[in-house]
Amino acid sequence: MSMEFEFYPLTELPSHRAFLQALVPGLASLEQVSGVWLTGSLARGDADRWSSLDLLLFWDQIERKERAPVDTSREILNSVRETLGEEKVFVGQDGESDRGGFLRGIANAGQSEVDVPGDSGPAAVIFELSWALSSSGGGIENHKGAIRPLYIAEHVDGASNWALAGHQEVFGPPDAGIVESQLGRFWLLMARLPAAITREEQLAAHMLLTELHALLIDLVVSLNGGSLPQARSRINQYLGPAQLDAFERSLGLRQSGQRRWADGGARWIGQAVALVVLYRWYAPQLAEQYSLLYPQMAEDTVLALLSAELENWPDRISTG
Numbered sequence: 001m002s003m004e005f006e007f008y009p010l011t012e013l014p015s016h017r018a019f020l021q022a023l024v025p026g027l028a029s030l031e032q033v034s035g036v037w038l039t040g041s042l043a044r045g046d047a048d049r050w051s052s053l054d055l056l057l058f059w060d061q062i063e064r065k066e067r068a069p070v071d072t073s074r075e076i077l078n079s080v081r082e083t084l085g086e087e088k089v090f091v092g093q094d095g096e097s098d099r100g101g102f103l104r105g106i107a108n109a110g111q112s113e114v115d116v117p118g119d120s121g122p123a124a125v126i127f128e129l130s131w132a133l134s135s136s137g138g139g140i141e142n143h144k145g146a147i148r149p150l151y152i153a154e155h156v157d158g159a160s161n162w163a164l165a166g167h168q169e170v171f172g173p174p175d176a177g178i179v180e181s182q183l184g185r186f187w188l189l190m191a192r193l194p195a196a197i198t199r200e201e202q203l204a205a206h207m208l209l210t211e212l213h214a215l216l217i218d219l220v221v222s223l224n225g226g227s228l229p230q231a232r233s234r235i236n237q238y239l240g241p242a243q244l245d246a247f248e249r250s251l252g253l254r255q256s257g258q259r260r261w262a263d264g265g266a267r268w269i270g271q272a273v274a275l276v277v278l279y280r281w282y283a284p285q286l287a288e289q290y291s292l293l294y295p296q297m298a299e300d301t302v303l304a305l306l307s308a309e310l311e312n313w314p315d316r317i318s319t320g
Helices: 014-028 040-044 072-084 160-165 176-190 193-198 202-223 232-238 241-250 264-289 296-309
Strands: 033-039 053-059 089-096 100-108 124-133 147-152
Touching: 014 033, 014 053, 014 072, 014 124, 014 147, 033 040, 040 053, 040 147, 053 072, 072 089, 072 100, 072 124, 176 202, 176 264, 176 296, 193 202, 193 264, 193 296, 202 241, 202 264, 241 264, 264 296
Parallel strands: 053 124
Antiparallel strands: 033 053, 033 147, 089 100, 100 124
């Protein structure tokens, strides 16, 4: 097995580099690991000191009569703890399926040989380690997003070695069926607003408006030609300046010149109206772009409901 590792320069991210230098050789020493790829923002090249570190493994499920079946998640978790030090790593979430699995956690940041003078980096590195099983029929070629190989075993054939060639697209194309479903779901969620407000359930209203904001942002990302980004913490890069400004104003994160609402119910109504304005601006563009049926009946029905049930709901909402 080849033990040559391709650590591309991370001179501005010493803690991330130290993490990779410590972990990857241990993962590569596992018999069934045939490749380790860097994904996410580090693979794209737009990471900063607060970025999570995302790794993808290719796990060969080689069945041997003389050996008991390998517990993949346990094997990988043990390797992580052994190479990083059990007292220095915490894995708080894990999952496994017939196609692969993942571990998510946080590790104390170490120092590397390329430390930047005067900057030791963040105190910890947040990481996600996922793997694809060779027997799943899919493998790494189904991974969406940029990738960068760190280790490729010698026995990997040319077809599987395709990842050495370079990057994939940052995000895949949107699914028209999902877009159409989200266009209708917006109004189904908005229809729940009167109940939360009239019952004075502030937490429910907050969670509902948060869900509506997230859904609408996903729709605008689709309008921009991309599918839902996995890294919500970096959502800004998927929106244009005008789009970002519009969402931040709708959340009250920028001064918009509008008066502050005096009570909680009116405040939620103000946010909901801002979302409707954004939706009615972007949704018709989406429907036209992907040849989808605009949910006009749902819009008319829910707007009539909001007007009837909420005293402060405006009689007319202007998009322009």
